[in-house]
Amino acid sequence: MVHWKRTIDTAETSNNCSMISLDESSVPNTSVASKHSNIVARLTNNIAGNIQELVFQRHKVANSKRGYFYSAKTSHQSSKIVHLGQEENSEIEGCDYAIAVVNKRTGKAEFLPTKLICFENVPAHDFEALLNGPNKKIDYSIDNSILRESMAEKRRALITEFGSAKRNKAQEASLRRQIKDETLAVMMQSVFASTKTKEEPVEQKVEISMLAKPESSVLPKANMEAKSPQDVYTFSIFLSDAEISALQSEALQYLSKSRKELIEKGFSLLLCNFIGDLTVNPKRACYLLLLDAMIHCYRIVSKRRFLFEALFFKELQYPVTVLTKIREMFFPGEFVKDDTRSKPKIPINLMHKDRLLSHVLCLGIMLNHENMILPISPWAKELGAPELKITKLATALGCRQDMVIYNILIISSKAKCFHCSVSFATTSEGLRLGTTRVAKLVGPPQPPKKRYGRQSTARASKS
Incomplete structure (x- = not known):
């Protein structure tokens, strides 16, 4: 910082500028009429070696109504660089500058109003352009490119x-x-000049639905060309971006409670271990809330033939977006009354239950994104389903043997797909997962293999 008394001559010089120097003896005592009588200069890019050699000038922009700007010169200054300064507009920013003069003997401080001028190094041609007049506007319509043909020539x-x-x-x-x-x-x-002008008819190939590969109506849609387990199933199967944006705030508010409060409210004990830090991935809260609602819904419909409307909305106390998504994915249709005395209900068959269960297991595997592991016993206990059924659905989803598991348990040959094998875990893995039987997703599900029994083999040999 350089501080000098603002004492300049009121008469304008030939180049329309006034001198401001630190050497007050060489400057007239007349001062410019101003609210502030002191000026502080801030040299941003460098430090002055000798303050007494600094000479300050005030300039007025040519052909412009803008205010003044200042320049600082030294004897050792380069001719290509100019120290250009502008006054800080403190009134617009809501602040003001002052110099505090403290008497060391008495300890009293006197505050003098001042102005702050910041100096920066600019090229000399920019400084001359400010003195001569406003900059010319750049004409962007001029084409300065070179044609490709002329460049090639x-x-x-x-x-x-x-x-x-x-x-x-x-x-x-x-x-x-x-x-x-x-x-x-x-x-x-x-x-x-060709004589052949007749247009030949083009055969349009019609896709035959019987020749297309059948898709399962129970399992979620899988990416059969996935290279890693994380790419087999996508979260877009369960919630779209619009549904996530509508549900995210409610899900974060619901899961922000403590573990004890969530369990008392009916939140799944198994899913409490999946919550983690939701600030890193807020979308995870939406999928956790949807999975908890799907688990509660499966407990309701697993042993029923009908889903009553009153029971559905009474037992599932979740946001409207979650309930609408469950109805849309697993129980399409409207609640219908058989007669005037009956309650509105939707019939439920085994396919609806298996579809809901397979999507619950799929989302549970996806939320365990790092390991892609599904512990069999805890999920069977949480859902109230047999472990054999959980095993078969995990097999159909594309799970198979985990490499950290050593004693292999062979699945029953009645399973429709053999891409999964459930195994016994080690002692440490069993304590962490709460089970000794786990299934791990390693790739897309494989189609079931045709197995021929003894009777079919005998018939083929006779023929």
Whole structure:
């Protein structure tokens, strides 16, 4: 910071500027009429070696109503650089600057109003442009580009003059291969001179639905070309971006409670271990809330033949977006009364229950994104379903043997798909997962293999 008394001559010099110097003895005592009588200069880019050599000038922009700007000069300054300063507009920013003069003997402080001028290094031509007048506007409509043809002609001329024999030979060959306007005219005439003008009918191949690969109506849609387990199933199967944006705030508010409060409210004890830090991935809260609602819904419908409307909305106290998504995915249709005395209900068959259960297991595997592991016993206990059924659905989803597991348990041959094998875990893994039987997703599900029994083999040999 450099502080000097603002004492300048009121008479303008020949170049429309006034001198401001730290040497007060060489400056007249007349001062410019101003609210502030002190000025503080801040040199941003460098520090003055000798403050007494600094000479400050005030300039007025030519042909402009803008205020003044200042320059600082030294004896050792380069001719290409100018220290240009502008006054800080403290009134607009809602603050003001002052100099505190403290008497060391008495300890009293006197505050003097001042102005702050910040100096920066600018090129000399920019400084001259400010003195001479406003900058000219750039005309962006001018085309300064070079045509591709003219650039190619210049390159070919340079190759012809300075290129080697090999480059010249290659250039001559490329010139011979060029298609000129005369060649195009001859080609156009020969095309339109053709006598064959009859349009032949094009056969449109119709896709036959019987030949298409069948898709399961129970399992979630899988990416059969996935290279890693994390790419087999996507979260878009369960919630769209619009549904996530509508549900995210409610889900975060619901799961922000303590573990004890969530369990007392009926939240799944198994899912409490999946919550983690929701600030890193807020979308995870939406899927956890949806999975908890799906688990509660499966407990209701697992041993029923009908889903009553009153029971559905009474037992499932979740946001409307979650309930609408469950109805849309697993129980399409409307609640219908058989007669005037009956309650509105939806019939439920085994396919609806298996579809809900498979999606619950799939979302449970996806939320365990790092390991893609499904512990069999805890999920069977949480859902109230047999472990064999959980095993078969995990097999159909694309799970198989985990490498950290050593004693292999063979699945029953009645399973429809053999891409999964459930195994016994080690002691540490069993304590962490709460089970000794786990299934791990390693890839897309494989189609079931056809197995021929003894009777079919005997019939084939007889024929």
